[in-house]
Every structure is written in C-alpha cells, then in structure tokens.
Amino acid sequence: MNAHVFDQAIALTATGDGQYTGATSSAYANMVGPFGGITAATVLNAVMLHPALLGEPLSLTVNFCAGLADGPFEVSAQPVRTNRSTQHWVMAITQTNAAGEAETVTTASAVTAARRETWSVDDEAMPAVPVPSEVSPYTVPSPVEWIRRYELRPIEGAIPPTWDGTGSDSRSRLWMREAVPRPLDLCGLAALADVFFPRVWLRRATRVPAGTVSMTVYFHAGSAQLAEVGHGWVLGQARAQAFRNGFFDQTALLWNEAGHLLCSSHQVVYYKE
Amino acid sequence: MNAHVFDQAIALTATGDGQYTGATSSAYANMVGPFGGITAATVLNAVMLHPALLGEPLSLTVNFCAGLADGPFEVSAQPVRTNRSTQHWVMAITQTNAAGEAETVTTASAVTAARRETWSVDDEAMPAVPVPSEVSPYTVPSPVEWIRRYELRPIEGAIPPTWDGTGSDSRSRLWMREAVPRPLDLCGLAALADVFFPRVWLRRATRVPAGTVSMTVYFHAGSAQLAEVGHGWVLGQARAQAFRNGFFDQTALLWNEAGHLLCSSHQVVYYKE
Numbered sequence: 001m002n003a004h005v006f007d008q009a010i011a012l013t014a015t016g017d018g019q020y021t022g023a024t025s026s027a028y029a030n031m032v033g034p035f036g037g038i039t040a041a042t043v044l045n046a047v048m049l050h051p052a053l054l055g056e057p058l059s060l061t062v063n064f065c066a067g068l069a070d071g072p073f074e075v076s077a078q079p080v081r082t083n084r085s086t087q088h089w090v091m092a093i094t095q096t097n098a099a100g101e102a103e104t105v106t107t108a109s110a111v112t113a114a115r116r117e118t119w120s121v122d123d124e125a126m127p128a129v130p131v132p133s134e135v136s137p138y139t140v141p142s143p144v145e146w147i148r149r150y151e152l153r154p155i156e157g158a159i160p161p162t163w164d165g166t167g168s169d170s171r172s173r174l175w176m177r178e179a180v181p182r183p184l185d186l187c188g189l190a191a192l193a194d195v196f197f198p199r200v201w202l203r204r205a206t207r208v209p210a211g212t213v214s215m216t217v218y219f220h221a222g223s224a225q226l227a228e229v230g231h232g233w234v235l236g237q238a239r240a241q242a243f244r245n246g247f248f249d250q251t252a253l254l255w256n257e258a259g260h261l262l263c264s265s266h267q268v269v270y271y272k273e
Numbered sequence: 274m275n276a277h278v279f280d281q282a283i284a285l286t287a288t289g290d291g292q293y294t295g296a297t298s299s300a301y302a303n304m305v306g307p308f309g310g311i312t313a314a315t316v317l318n319a320v321m322l323h324p325a326l327l328g329e330p331l332s333l334t335v336n337f338c339a340g341l342a343d344g345p346f347e348v349s350a351q352p353v354r355t356n357r358s359t360q361h362w363v364m365a366i367t368q369t370n371a372a373g374e375a376e377t378v379t380t381a382s383a384v385t386a387a388r389r390e391t392w393s394v395d396d397e398a399m400p401a402v403p404v405p406s407e408v409s410p411y412t413v414p415s416p417v418e419w420i421r422r423y424e425l426r427p428i429e430g431a432i433p434p435t436w437d438g439t440g441s442d443s444r445s446r447l448w449m450r451e452a453v454p455r456p457l458d459l460c461g462l463a464a465l466a467d468v469f470f471p472r473v474w475l476r477r478a479t480r481v482p483a484g485t486v487s488m489t490v491y492f493h494a495g496s497a498q499l500a501e502v503g504h505g506w507v508l509g510q511a512r513a514q515a516f517r518n519g520f521f522d523q524t525a526l527l528w529n530e531a532g533h534l535l536c537s538s539h540q541v542v543y544y545k546e
Binding site: 058059061063065066080081083086088090092101104105107108109111113115116117118119120121122124169170183203204213214216218220221222235238239240241242243245246247249251253261264266268271272273 | 289297331332333334336338339356359360361363365376378380381382384386388389390391392394396397413442443476477486487489491493494495512513514515516517518519520522524526534537539541543544545546
C-alpha cells in the first residue's frame, strides 16, 4: 500500500544529527512554491523524527523566507535547550540555488513538552454551526493544486463568488478534513491551520497577490486526542484583526466535532494593493 | 542626562558581525530571571542595531528557553535571508554557565519589512472603555520589581484581590505606559505586549506558578506612528483561549488612545496546578 499523499509530501530521509533531505510534492503546489501548511508540517516532522525528542509539540513558528523551488531540499532540526519537561528547537529549510549556494528558504522554531494532566478549561467555545452533513462542499474551481487535498465545507466567509469590492468582514468558518482519509496527527493539524485563503480577499472581495510571511501554531491537543478525531471533521475559524500597509494578521481556531479546541494559530500575511 | 531605565536595560554593545553583549537589569527582575518583555525588547534591539537592517519589524517570535541568570549575556542577530522588501532574522541569547559552557537561554526570529502605504483597515475596533483619567491606578503591592516600571490602570480583569478560586473569565483590559516618561517605540511596544499577568491567575482566582514559554508580536504600527503616541497611554486587552494540561494560550491586542491597533500579540504560557 502506498503512503498517504500527505505523508509522502512531508517524508524526510535522515542524513545524520538532525539533518534531513526531502523534496517538494506537486500534489501541494501553490501559486509560488508549495502550500505553506505542508512546509510547516515538514519542518515539524523533522522534530518528530529526531531521536532526542522530548514530549510533543506545544508551539511551532514558521517563517517563510522564500517560496521553495520544485525539487529537493535540506531540513535541519536541532534541540538547542532541553529542560526537565520542555525542549526548544531551531529548524531551517535550505535549498541549493543555481550558483550552487545553500540558501535559507524557511526558518522555524518549536517548543515541545512532556505534558501531564492538570486543571483544564476551554475559554473559546466552538460556535454554534450546522453539522458537516448539512453544509455543502466547496465547489469553486481551485486555482491551485493543494486545495484538492482537502474536503472543505464553508459555513460562512467562503471565497467571494464575484470580485466586486463589496467585502465587509474577514471571518470564515468551515468544516475541513483530508480529501483522502488520514487519521489526524500533529503534522496534519499544523497543515490544517494554514488552509484558510487570504483574509484580504474576503475583506475587500478583491483578489490581490498575498502570501503568509510567518505563522505560529499553539497545540492544545496531543497526539492521543488527535488520534481520537481520526478522519473526523475539524471546524476552522479565521479572521483578520488589522490590514495595514501591505500586511495583515490572521487569528485562527480549530476545534474537533465534539467542540474541543485543538489548536490556536496566528499568522502575518503579505498583500499587494 | 542618564538614559531611560528601559534603554539601559536593553542596551547592547556590538562586538562584531551581529554579535552583542548586554547585561540583566535589576530594575526588570521577575520571579525567575528578568521580565520576558525586556528580553523580547533586547533581542529586537539587536536587530534594530544591526547595520544590515532592512525596514522595520513586522513580526517577532521569542522562545524563553530558561530564565536568564543575573549578569552578562551575549546576543546574536543574523539576517539569514534578505529579499526585495522583507528580511528574515534569527536571534539567540546565550549565557556562560558555571562550567564555562555557553548555554542558549533564548531563541528568537523576526521578519522586518520596508512597508509602503496601501489600502488599510482595522477589523478589531478598540472597545468602548473609560478614558485613562477616569480609571484608578493599579495599587496592589507588586510581588516583582519590573511591574514598577509601568503605570497600569486596570479597567477590567485586574489581579484578583483574593485568591478564592472564584474566577470565571480570563479577559483583562487596562491602560498602560512607562512609569518614567519615554516615547513609545518598537522595542517599547514589544515589551508592553508582555505586561499582562498570567491569565490562569484571573481565570481561577488562584495563584499558581506560571511563565511565558513563547511569544509572538505582529507589528501593525511603524516607528513613525509610535512616535506620535509619545508618552501617551496604550490600551491593552488580553485573554486566554484554552487552558490545557499545563499550558494556556494568550491573545492580546494593543491600541493607541486614538483607537488604532498598534500590534497583536500571542503567547503560550506554562502553569503549574
């Protein structure tokens, strides 16, 4: 049996001491380079595969320095500080350019933690929304390949059907999951956190070039809770807080169907007027 | 004239090629090590002082690996990718331990950008709150030194007067500014984004050990807009989204008195039950 297309895309070969090689996947092609979510999942995978890993991801920050060129890349993941229950990671993706020089295309950091059960509570309740079976699938022809990897059911704030400049709000809510069944895990969740199309398209009902510059994911769920989600639906909500001089921020929340917050995620996104 | 206490605390001496030395300041002492906001401002200052800097900070992520020990430290700030209008930075703070080994105590990354005026809009309007002159100053005796560096006027969600476990909400709103007048700038704003006390104290009305693990700031204002704030008040709002197994996330917004969003900021925080 072949590996799932997602697992093929984030696959890495260890070449020693936190160094790995991987390659871009045409299944996750975006406008320029791959879908940012698959890049985030790939650098997280380098941490997950590291023999020195302590615990599970708590936070992940990925800075997109440049679009990856189609082809092979190198990933490094180094644990720079290991405490009793937390571990700090610095990661990077490099590619060799036409001149034979290694160029940094992605920088990243993560904190992993060995967690224990404590008093816990969700302050962001899942909004009241129709169940997935009552929501129509997203059927707009996709301009980019990676969107086909997901089954998306927009509840509100879908991509505007016409680009007429009438937007007034930046919030989207949608049900989402892999198009080809795959049990949810930490890398899968990191990618899902980047599924939302650029908020500026919605807010202005105007399609302008846009791309994520930096994203952060705070994991509230661990691998055991995500395994329980299995191939179930995840509710995603994203909205912008300010659009200012070429960049906007997006704040997002992802819940499982039972209404537990799986992660919060934030990003800052370039847009062109 | 002596430099402002904040500028003394973030002061760095360049020792060559993105390397600096600094020292902790007793004026910003926290429970363990210095106030996280002053550490965030210090690593950002290393970028601001770098001769290769392009533009101004757009995003900043700081990972607190360990509390800094009182005394000197080394900061490195390297531009790892410079594009036409954005620049990607990797930073770290190291200290030499008793065994004479350099230990990483902070990792960080930033994106700086040369911005130009575009279509802009704030989607997060400043909440309707009383003006600073109508709000009483925070007068609870401070358990830590750094809080004295700020003038704080809590509007809602102040530190609970009694630790009786009755908390039900995690949102705070307060006016804040430097106690000793200092014009607001990018490093000052980065520090202000970390002024909020741990959300778990408010949500549970229970005082448990807590400390920021990782924080991110997305700058919507540039240095010119911050200079206009001068020594004016900044409205801060912070709330948690989930408390889960030893860690909660905090999402914060900071506006100037005129109601313009200056930055959004997020962090994940350790708490002990």
